[in-house]
Amino acid sequence: MTLENKSLDGIDIQILDILQKNAQLSNSEIAKRVNLSPPATHARIKNIEKNGYINKHVAILNQEKLGFNLLSMIFISTSIHQHDAIETLEDKLKALPEVLECHCLTGEYDYLLKIVTKNRNDLEGFIRKLNRLGIARIQTSLVLREIKSSTTLPITENMEQKKPKL
Template sequence: MEAIISKELDAIDIQILDILQKGSDISNAEISRIVNLSPPATHARIKRLQNEGYIERQVAILNQEKLGFDLLTFIFISTDIHHADKLEVLEHALEGMSEILECHCLTGEYDYLLKVANKDRKSLENFMRKLNKMGITRIQTSLVLRDIKSSTALPLQL
C-alpha cells in the first residue's frame, strides 16, 4: 500500500498513529521502544497529534452482544424537509438518539444512513416509532446477521 504521509506528519508520526489506532492501551514506553524515540519525545509527539486533531479521542470498544445489544441495523432514511433550519433540527434530534451509533448524510436515493444498536425487536420497533414522528418519509431497514469485518483502523501502513 502506498504511504500516506502529510506535509505536517513525518514517518514517526504516522507510525505512532498506526500503533495507537490498533490499541490505545499500549504504554508510552512501549511506543517509544517501537518508534525508537525517548519516552518524553514520544509523549510530546502524541500530545501534539492530539492538539492538532489527528487523534480525536481514545475510547474502549465494547462488545455489543455481551452487553445485550443483539440487534444491529443499518437504516436508510429519507425526509421531505428542505429548509436548512429544519434539517438542523432533525440532525440534532438524530445526534441525541443514543441508539444511533453512526449517522451519515448521503447523496443518492436516501438522505441519511444510520447504524443503530438495539437490544431486541421491541426496542427496534420503539426506535422506528420515534423516527416516524420526525418527518421521515421513507425508511429501509437491514438487519445485520453477522459481522464479516468491523474495524476502526485507517490504512496508514508505511
C-alpha cells in the same frame, strides 16, 4: 519539535497506527516501537493530539455480551429542505442513543443510520421515534452477521509502498 503547519512524518504515522490499534500501550512501550526516547514520544503524541489528528480515546465494548443483539442499517429519506429544519433533524438523530453512526448520503436516501438495539421490540420502538421526527421514508435492513468491523484507518499503506525494495 512541533507539528503545527507541518505534515506528519513517518514516526508520527507509526505512533498514530500504534495508538489506533491499542491506545492502552504505555508511552515507554510506544517509544520502544518507534525507536525514540519516552519524552520525545510523549511530546509527539501531545502535538498530534493538539493538532486534531486524534479525536478521542475510547474503549470499544462487546455489544452482544451487553445484550445488544440486533444491529440494523436504516436508510431514511426526508421531505425537509430548509437548512434550519435539516440541522434540527440531524441534532435529533445524533441525540438518539441507539444510533452508532449517522451518514448524510447522495442518491435515493438522505441518511444512513447504523443502530443497535437489544431486540425486535426495541427496534420497533426506535422506528416509532423516527416516525415522530417527520421522516418521509424508512428502509430497515437487519445485520445477520458482521463480517468485518474496524476502527483502524489504513494510514501505513503509503508508507509500505514507499519503502525501498531490498
